[in-house]
Amino acid sequence: MLACTAHAEGKISIAQQFGIGYLILDVVQDQHLIEKYGRQQGLDIKVEWRTISGATGMNEALLAGALDVVSAGVPPMLTVWDRTRGKQNVKAVAALGSMPNYLLTNNPNIKTLKDFTDKDRIAVPAAGVGFQSRTLQIETARVFGDSDYKRFDTISVSLPHPDATAALIAGHTEIDAHYSSPPFQYQALEHSNIHKVLSSYDTLGGHATFNVLYSTQKFHDENPKTYRAFYDALAEAARIINSDKNAAAAAYIRVEHSNLPLALVQKIVNDPEIEFTISPQRSFVYASELNRLGVLKNKATSWKDYFFPEAYVLPGS
DSSP states (O other): OOOOGGGOTTEEEEEEOSSGGGHHHHHHHHTTHHHHHHHHTTOOOEEEEEEOOSHHHHHHHHHTTSOSEEEEEHHHHHHHHHHHTTTTOOEEEEEOOBOOOEEEESOTTOSSGGGOOTTOOEEESSTTTSHHHHHHHHHHHHHHOGGGTTTTGGGEEEOOHHHHHHHHHHOOSSOOEEEOOTTHHHHHHTSTTOEEEEEHHHHHTSSOBOEEEEEOHHHHHHOHHHHHHHHHHHHHHHHHHHHOHHHHHHHHHHHHTOOSOHHHHHHHHTOTTOBOOSSOOSHHHHHHHHHHTTSOSSOOSSGGGGBOGGGGGSOOO
8 A cells, every 4th residue: 555645654734723722732832742742652743833714714724635633613623524424534633622702792782692683793713614603503593493593694704813803892893793712802801892792601501612623534544653642742731731821821922922911811721711621521512403403414422423532531522
């Protein structure tokens, strides 16, 4: 069998998005942990880091073979898992932590979902398909009925979190709502004209995984040492963060070249609502709800159906 040059053992390309939801990856990058665990496997692993906004671009790059591992919210991962079963067999590698996402608005008339009108515009990273849109669809189905779960897709606008935050704070654009994420929601809420309408934790019933890493069966199977080094690096990064969250906040600013005040980032990473763990939490809520709504054709029986086996050593849900 010919070796695959595109995924030669000892190379890995990883893409992340914007925000503190990717702190585990920032620490991996800052501390060169993949390279560290690669050396333990006898490999000199070359790591390529990319930043892409939105799940759509992530999924396209992964399926085209342009990236080995991508990151996005649980719903986009489940969508590509659903569509590639029996083909590329995309599955999750690990969770990147549990943190709430807030639906924010600068419109004082909006207190609940029922107050949104056709004149409002909700900014999300990937309209209709991303974490924020899918979470909103689940909540919308509960409020307005399953048949109307896409009610707010028509007023959703795809915009990266930094741009959406700036628009919401400025208050002079068509964007008057933003389904945000850390650290952007904390920045926005420092402004008195902005308030929270909803938290993703309200929809999911408590602490729940925000982002996950995922890859193809091909990369997983053809690069066992590289994959193991990557997984071990993620596990150590989570331990590093939880042992000194203030130091991890400084690493975030270094890697992301962030202009945020260190004190604000430290406040966020120490927020009790946020948990840095590679174990999936409440991801199965998405799997079951999105299958019920018809978004996912395949019905998962547990979280293990859409995670690679290396993750099974930890508890999950």
